[in-house]
Amino acid sequence: MSNLLPENRKRELRQGYFLRLAGVASVFILTALVFAIVGLLPSYFATIIKAKTVEEDLKYAENARPTKRRDIDLLVSVKEVDTLSPVLETWFGMPFAYQAIADAVAERVGGVALTSIVYSREGKKLVISGAAKQRDDLIAFKNVLQKNGTFKNIDLPVSDLARKENLSFSITITLAYP
Numbered sequence: 001m002s003n004l005l006p007e008n009r010k011r012e013l014r015q016g017y018f019l020r021l022a023g024v025a026s027v028f029i030l031t032a033l034v035f036a037i038v039g040l041l042p043s044y045f046a047t048i049i050k051a052k053t054v055e056e057d058l059k060y061a062e063n064a065r066p067t068k069r070r071d072i073d074l075l076v077s078v079k080e081v082d083t084l085s086p087v088l089e090t091w092f093g094m095p096f097a098y099q100a101i102a103d104a105v106a107e108r109v110g111g112v113a114l115t116s117i118v119y120s121r122e123g124k125k126l127v128i129s130g131a132a133k134q135r136d137d138l139i140a141f142k143n144v145l146q147k148n149g150t151f152k153n154i155d156l157p158v159s160d161l162a163r164k165e166n167l168s169f170s171i172t173i174t175l176a177y178p
Contacts, residue, residue: 100150100175104128107144111137126151126173135164142171152176 005013101117104126108114111133118127132138142156153174160169 100126100173103148103150104145104173107141107148109137109140109144112141124175126175127170128173129168129170132167132169133165135161135167138167138169145171145173150176 003010101119104117105114112130113132114128114130116127116129118129119125120127132141138156138161142154145151145154151173155172155174156169160167
C-alpha cells in the first residue's frame with residue numbers, strides 16, 4: 001500500500017500525535033498528583049493537630065499542680081515521712097533495717113524466690129520466707145548471707161533442707177547493728 005500524504009503533512013500529523021500524547025500523559029500525571037495530595041491532606045492535618053495537642057499537654061503537665069484531694073494528701077504524707085525520717089532513725093534504727101532488707105534481697109541467688117520479709121524490732125530479727133528450686137540453691141543463699149557483715153546470726157532449720165527440690169524455707173537472721 002502506498003502512502004499518498006506528502007512528507008510535510010506526515011511531519012505535522014506526527015507532531016500533533018506526540019503533542020496529544022504529551023497532553024494526555026500530563027493530564028494523567030496531574031490527576032494522579034491531585035489524588036495523592038488530596039489523599040495525604042487528612043493525614044497531614046491530623047499530624048499537625050496531634051503535634052499541637054502534645055505540645056499543649058506537655059506545657060500543661062509542666063505547669064500543673066495537684067488539684068485533686070488525693071494528690072494533695074499524698075504530697076502531705078510524703079512531706080511528713082521526710083520530716084519523721086530522723087526520728088525513726090534515732091528511735092528504731094529503721095534506715096539500718098531497710099538497708100539489711102535491701103542487702104538480703106540483693107544477695108538472693110538464682111533459683112531462690114523470696115515470698116515474705118518480716119522485720120522485728122525486738123531482738124533485731126529479720127525473717128525471710130520463700131522457695132528454692134534445689135537444696136544447693138538454698139545453701140548457697142545462706143552462705144552468701146553469712147558472708148555479709150550486716151547479719152550477725154543466720155538460722156536455717158535443718159527441716160527446711162529435708163527435700164532435695166522445691167523447698168519452702170524460712171530463715172531467721174539476727175542483725176548486727178553498728
